[in-house]
Amino acid sequence: MNNIEYVVRVSEVTKSFNLGKIMVHALRGVNLEIATGNYISIMGPSGSGKSTLFNMIGGLDKPSSGRVYIDEVDIAQLDAYELAWLRCRKIGYIFQTFNLIQVMNALENVTLPMTFAGETSSAAMDKGMDLLKLVGLSDRHSHKPNELSGGQQQRVAVARALANDPSIILADEPTGNLDLTTGEEIIALLKRLSRERNVTVISATHDFKMLNVSDQVVWIRDGLVDKVENRDELSISVGQIGARSESETA
Amino acid sequence: MKKTNTAQGNGIAPDKAQRLLVLPFRKSLEISFKSIQARFFRSLITTTTLVLAISFFSFVMVGTNAANGLLSTGEREYRQALVKSGYDLEPDQVTVGSSPKQRWIAILSLLVCVVGIVNAHLMAVTERFREIGTMKCLGALDRFVMRLFILEAGMQGLAGSLVGALAGAFFALASFGLRFGSPALTHLNWGDILGSVGMAVGGGILLSLLGVMYPAWIASRMQPVEAMRVEH
Ligand SMILES: Nc1ncnc2c1ncn2[C@@H]1O[C@H](COP(=O)(O)OP(=O)(O)O)[C@@H](O)[C@H]1O
Ligand SMILES: [Mg+2]
Numbered sequence: 001m002n003n004i005e006y007v008v009r010v011s012e013v014t015k016s017f018n019l020g021k022i023m024v025h026a027l028r029g030v031n032l033e034i035a036t037g038n039y040i041s042i043m044g045p046s047g048s049g050k051s052t053l054f055n056m057i058g059g060l061d062k063p064s065s066g067r068v069y070i071d072e073v074d075i076a077q078l079d080a081y082e083l084a085w086l087r088c089r090k091i092g093y094i095f096q097t098f099n100l101i102q103v104m105n106a107l108e109n110v111t112l113p114m115t116f117a118g119e120t121s122s123a124a125m126d127k128g129m130d131l132l133k134l135v136g137l138s139d140r141h142s143h144k145p146n147e148l149s150g151g152q153q154q155r156v157a158v159a160r161a162l163a164n165d166p167s168i169i170l171a172d173e174p175t176g177n178l179d180l181t182t183g184e185e186i187i188a189l190l191k192r193l194s195r196e197r198n199v200t201v202i203s204a205t206h207d208f209k210m211l212n213v214s215d216q217v218v219w220i221r222d223g224l225v226d227k228v229e230n231r232d233e234l235s236i237s238v239g240q241i242g243a244r245s246e247s248e249t250a
Numbered sequence: 251m252k253k254t255n256t257a258q259g260n261g262i263a264p265d266k267a268q269r270l271l272v273l274p275f276r277k278s279l280e281i282s283f284k285s286i287q288a289r290f291f292r293s294l295i296t297t298t299t300l301v302l303a304i305s306f307f308s309f310v311m312v313g314t315n316a317a318n319g320l321l322s323t324g325e326r327e328y329r330q331a332l333v334k335s336g337y338d339l340e341p342d343q344v345t346v347g348s349s350p351k352q353r354w355i356a357i358l359s360l361l362v363c364v365v366g367i368v369n370a371h372l373m374a375v376t377e378r379f380r381e382i383g384t385m386k387c388l389g390a391l392d393r394f395v396m397r398l399f400i401l402e403a404g405m406q407g408l409a410g411s412l413v414g415a416l417a418g419a420f421f422a423l424a425s426f427g428l429r430f431g432s433p434a435l436t437h438l439n440w441g442d443i444l445g446s447v448g449m450a451v452g453g454g455i456l457l458s459l460l461g462v463m464y465p466a467w468i469a470s471r472m473q474p475v476e477a478m479r480v481e482h
């Protein structure tokens with residue numbers, strides 16, 4: 001284990017939500033190790049705890065118990081400033097609802113994290129344009145989010161997530177609000193970026209289109225890791241799922 | 251590659267100098283200005299209460315300045331005209347103040363205005379949870395968010411109270427001119443009037459900032475996980 005660099009390590013993480021009368025146990029002891037540069041899919045049905053796990057890994061929420069390590073640092077040990085720094089420099093987030101800042105155009109959205117990181121305005125602009133070119137939107141740099149299609153907005157979000165060269169990109173249902181083709185384009189884009197830039201992509205999803213590109217799939221069910229499959233073991237389940245989704249659409 | 255389990259000496263928590271998170275003032279100003287622009291109609295309504303309250307305040311103040319200008323001429327007929335039009339003037343009095351009634355109305359309208367501003371900003375905060383949460387995910391510190399809201403309110407306050415103060419002064423002088431004829435306007439002490447307008451503008455900005463403090467604090471404490479909320 002000491003030979004492999006884990007960019008994310010999740011140890012015995014539980015998360016419960018107290019809803020007054022009842023406790024919802026969203027995560028019930030998750031263990032997970034994610035190696036650098038891989039494309040990981042966290043798969044599971046709706047309500048299985050994917051988003052909750054995503055929030056834990058991203059330092060957006062605190063576990064009820066257990067530990068989350070990023071680059072072997074226990075993020076519970078970080079103060080508010082260090083956590084913000086982690087979010088700014090180490091992790092790029094991609095959301096189901098795109099979450100571009102509505103009052104800013106595409107380029108301004110991409111440069112915002114660089115501004116936070118102390119980049120000068122002109123350097124940020126240059127890099128922002130490069131990133132927009134990378135996602136194929138350099139001609140739309142002055143468009144506001146509401147002037148862009150869903151797929152285009154998500155591309156801007158991908159560019160923004162890459163702004164400070166993070167080592168991890170976290171995506172929660174990145175294709176959830178996109179149609180089939182656009183979703184496939186975003187998946188292909190994420191896959192290309194993970195390969196070209198050696199970024200670890202972790203995406204929570206119940207979109208089976210993700211399976212084809214994943215190096216590793218973590219199956220989650222009822223707040224527990226059901227099984228972890230590597231790429232080579234996947235073909236069997238993909239076959240099953242292919243059959244299943246075909247029968248669903250028929 | 252080596253592994254360390256402390257916060258020091260690795261990529262996540264380097265020493266302070268590298269661990270920089272900033273939002274330059276110019277950039278904050280730019281973002282706040284855009285936010286106002288993008289929600290122009292909403293901003294206009296928020297600002298309108300301030301315009302009204304400040305214009306009344308300025309109207310009262312400048313009206314008093316004008317009456318004092320007239321009194322300072324020492325001419326008996328102006329004095330009588332002022333008394334006739336409702337100013338309480340004792341025989342030996344050489345200056346007038348605003349009436350207690352006017353002061354009460356002015357104070358009340360300013361209070362109502364602050365409550366309105368607080369309410370409008372609180373609504374804006376709940377509406378903008380996703381924007382705020384997203385900024386936090388991108389690395390914004392609490393104080394960046396706070397600063398953005400304060401700057402927005404400051405700009406609204408400046409614009410609203412400038413308009414209000416000038417409008418109030420204009421109507422005060424116009425009504426004075428109508429009542430006492432053109433000589434009333436030739437004896438004005440412009441220094442005093444400028445002072446009153448300045449006070450109204452300053453007061454308006456202050457009220458606007460006062461009104462945004464609590465909402466801005468709420469906004470700044472919003473958690474990044476808010477950005478994840480998906481409505482069904
Ligand atoms: N903030 C919350 N408050 C209460 N319950 C929550 C909250 N977030 C998630 N849950 C519950 O936790 C479980 C897992 O949710 P989630 O992680 O969003 O699942 P998924 O993303 O896989 O659809 C669900 O039962 C959900 O209702
Ligand atoms: Mg989810």
